[in-house]
Amino acid sequence: MDHVSKRVRSKIMSTVKSKGNRTTELALGRRLWEAGLRGYRKQWPVHGKPDFAWPGLKVAVFVDGCFWHGCTRCKYLPRSHTGFWRNKIETNRRRDRRVANRLRRAGWAVVRIRECQVGREFSLSRIANALATRRRSQRRHAPQSRPK
Secondary structure, three states: OOOOOHHHHHHHHHOOOOOOOOOOHHHHHHHHHHOOOOOOEEOOOOOOOOOEEEOOOOEEEEEEOOOOOOOOOOOOOOOOOHHHHHHHHHHHHHHHHHHHHHHHHOOOEEEEEEHHHOOOHHHHHHHHHHHHHHHHHHHHHOOOOOOO
């Protein structure tokens, strides 16, 4: 049972932002900048609106909150309305898979980072590897100038 009224809970939940969260996008953005992984665009208008995108390289990075996207490591489910929350989180996860599949079919590389992984070095290396792979691929497929 919730300890606040439905109206108050609705007001509380409406203040949860979908972008610019300190523990997700802002934290990863700071780490990307410090690592020299620049040139990204935020909230790029492509399917799924990735948190960070390198449109020229077609690399999309999503930063998922552990609660909202059902992190298997941080498993947390509220004790009240568990059916609702289980369904909500599973719906979010299905949408994440659909978005990633659609972007991949359109030629994008998709990297998903969980909130609990933002501070870990391997999250930056996953992004750096995706960017490096795309840059190498672009160089290989660039038209070669013919000697005269």
